[in-house]
Amino acid sequence: MLAGVTLLQFMEKVPDRVAAEHVVHHLGWKYALDLELTYGGFHPTVLVYFRDRLEEKGEERVIFDGVLELLIELGLVKRRGKQRLDSTHVLGYVKQMSWLECAQRTLGLALEALESVVPGAERPGFWERLWACYVEGELDWRLSEAESKERYWQCGQDMGELLRWATQKSPELGELHALKLLQRVFEEQFEMVEGRLQPRLRRVKGAVQNPYDPDAHFADKGSKKWVGYKVHVVESVDPTEPAKVKGEAGEHFITEIITTEAAQDEMSGLAEALNRQERHHGIKPEAIYTDAGYVTERTLTEAEQNGIELLGPTRPDPHPGPYNTDAFSVDIENKQAVCPQGNVSTQWSRIRDSYQGTEYYRIEWAGQCDSCVIQRQCTRSRNGRRLLVLGLRHDLVEKRRRQMKEADFSKKMHPRNGIEGTLSELVRGHQLRRTKYRGMKRVRLSHYLMGAACNVKRYVNLMAFQMSRAALQAA
Template sequence: MSMHPKPESQVPEETARVARAAFPKGNDYLTMRDELEMIYTDSQFASLFSQRGQSAQSPWLLAMVTILQFAEGLSDRQAADAVRSRIDWKYLLGLALEDAGFDFSVLSEFRDRLIAGKMEQQLLDHRLIRFRERGLLKARGKQRTDSTHVQSAIRNLNRLELVGETMRHALNTLAVSSPVWLKAHVPSEWYERYGPRFEQSRLPQKEMERENLALQIGQDGRQLMLWAYETEAPEMIRKAPAVETLRCIWVQQYYIQDEAIFWVPSDNTPPAELAIQSPYDPEARFSIKRQTEWLGYKAHLTETCDEDQPHLITHVATTVSTVQDEQMTAAIHQVLEDKDLLPKEHLLDRGYVDTKVLIDSRERHGIEVIGPIKVDTTWQAQAGKGFDVSCFTIDWERQKVTCPKGRVSQVWTENSTDKAGNPRIYVRFAKSSCQNCSARADYTRSVEGPRTLSFKPKEQYELLQWARQREHTPEFKKLYAKRAGIEGTISQGTRSCGLRRSRYIGQTKTHLQHILIAIAINLARFVDWIHQVPRAATRTSAFAALAHA
């Protein structure tokens, strides 16, 4: 399809008259149009379309409709109906009253174009530039970040359902792309075995029968791959994503020994960050955070939190669910630097903060990270009894450590790393000095071995101790209290826009959804700022309010 950019247009006179009459006290979308005029322009999307062919629907209009549907939680069909029927939408979009809109399928095609052209991030960045031009956004202010879980648009599968559905997915895909080739190869019993959906209620209940079915599916999948990778097989079959997904899942769930296929024991399956949980969304991962279990992704939102300006979302990141928050801090800072929107103070919760983050943020970006440091997980610190590392005296020059009882360490090992690859120093005391110590039970749980310690290099260790002491001060608690506001943003995104539930398959499309939600929230907050709507306070139940009555 081709696109010929249209110049900025005014709201048709009749549309404006009816809209003003329908909303004599004003309307958010009317305010949005009056203040921001055309929020996007067709020329911004010119690279997504060819110069020839059938004329496409105005891309700036489609971009706005896509944002509005997330602002109101509408489906594509409902959004297309709103374009035809709602006067406030027509006013915002600059459409005539008799404009019949477009078919709802155009919205899906437009999203695909945005992703193919890698323009999803530009939608947010363009609005941030415009807000900055109005003085509503500035660098070196205060910002805060938090993450939330995002459930993928697929159902959870157990292992037997997983391999069965993977086989079905591959067969259904090939039945569409290469029906003649597939029918010439598959045996008749496959139609009965892989025709209906694999669901727990339809599967055998006895363990032996379930294992036999798993092995049968494994053998069938292996046979299908052998056919697909034959030299005379069409190349499109070998390169089919469903066949590649089949191969990856079979590598994780089966192994071959002496030409026989076996079910991988449950205690030897891949870790969560590698394990594919569904053939329909191979990127989604299973994760657990405290009491929450989910299959999907994580959304990381960063917003401004200066008192004299609207709180606008400046960055959105979408990751698989197994990515830890601390892995995202440096990446978020780099993106904000590229946008020239680095904060002076960045409020983060415990998951984002460690000593490396504190040092790198200050040295590389001049950012003061405000957030509690990760807790000491040693049993002594957790139990509140015994001597954790903070109870020892470290002589960095002599490379010696003195315990609370006055005994000095024997071995000091540098240039070591922990499981995550971070530098650590390991210290061991002499066995003889610990063996008969009266406080041995407070040092170690080892029956015979001496006390050992591990800690970060000097700069990080001293910063760690300072940070742990700082978070108990009244000044820190007052500064950190502003971080809680990001919870309200996540709540707004969840309740109004469906932030925690992906509408689409795959991380890229889920990220586009999060970008659109962020823009919708920013536009809503801009309108509230224009109308001088006070920010909502933390809700208090009627019963809790009685305590202060």
């Protein structure tokens, strides 16, 4: 019953207290949940404990899976159909903090956690000073730049001092979540330079932005910056179906929702989405429509190996000008390349970079570049010789870029456009844009519940549309 109440709660976007009241007074909810009219209900906190249990047992997707399995049984979702995929950003339920504020708040949380486990007589001599500054005190926003730097450095000193005392006091103290978080923030924001503690010049990737939700990370996509998460949404699509008119229900349903760190790339989201679909439901699509963020040499190679057609544009060559990689004719099979001036490569090397864990081809033309009339336009290297670096399956990227120039390529990509409407539906209809929860597990749970609610709404709308159309035809 609680699973049904939670699903209805996310369908109608009501808080726990209102959901508990609807179970008692709303006849539609009673009918949907198959409850007696005299059912007295339960306390709203029961829903909180239910979500806690789902999170603790790792069953965040159990309701979503149940709805999706029903759709598969009804034939509305095919295990070997076609799909479309896109991602969007999710704002965390915390504000973005400065380095100083993040460090001070983290230190304050650590002191509060230690207060409950360390008796007053066993606390260090600097305890009262730290408590007054970081727990009872507030950050003064009127500090000058010099004063802020001095306060930040002092905060780093205090963090290090508290961590050293806790380590010497008892190893068990270091296992406290607040102390682990303090150690993490300390290492992310400070470093030892010539025996002196100094703030890091650049914040490391995946650093804590707010101690109240360490899983909410910062991401920068040029014109878009946020602190929170990223979500990838996959839904079924049938390109052979005629375009729907306004008011006509569609037959596409969400088959997977992947919640990741904000800065994680699209390639990892694609691989994880395909893996989870196959593992949980045996879904292995024939083709999947995506945008340019998902179509790279790596994803094209993996799709070919798995027998999946990855449909979408690939990114153009990052180097502008008439003499970028696209201007060269490359034959991977025969290991030969021809430059824009018609010169054949003289050296073809396969390089294995153990540090980066990558492999690539390096192609050279040696002395042929010395007398080339377009040498200055073709390369900026000091020796004046062009060097071409390509992936092992550059032929797949080259093939896709040729397809992108075909007249009907844009028309073939039309089935992908519908995913934008799905994202808009989740944002506007289910409040996907800003999460109300903290922590990756709880945010992931909420996204799966949104996906389940969206699928149920679509199924109900489809049934209502088919019934009304049948009634009109009968009349």
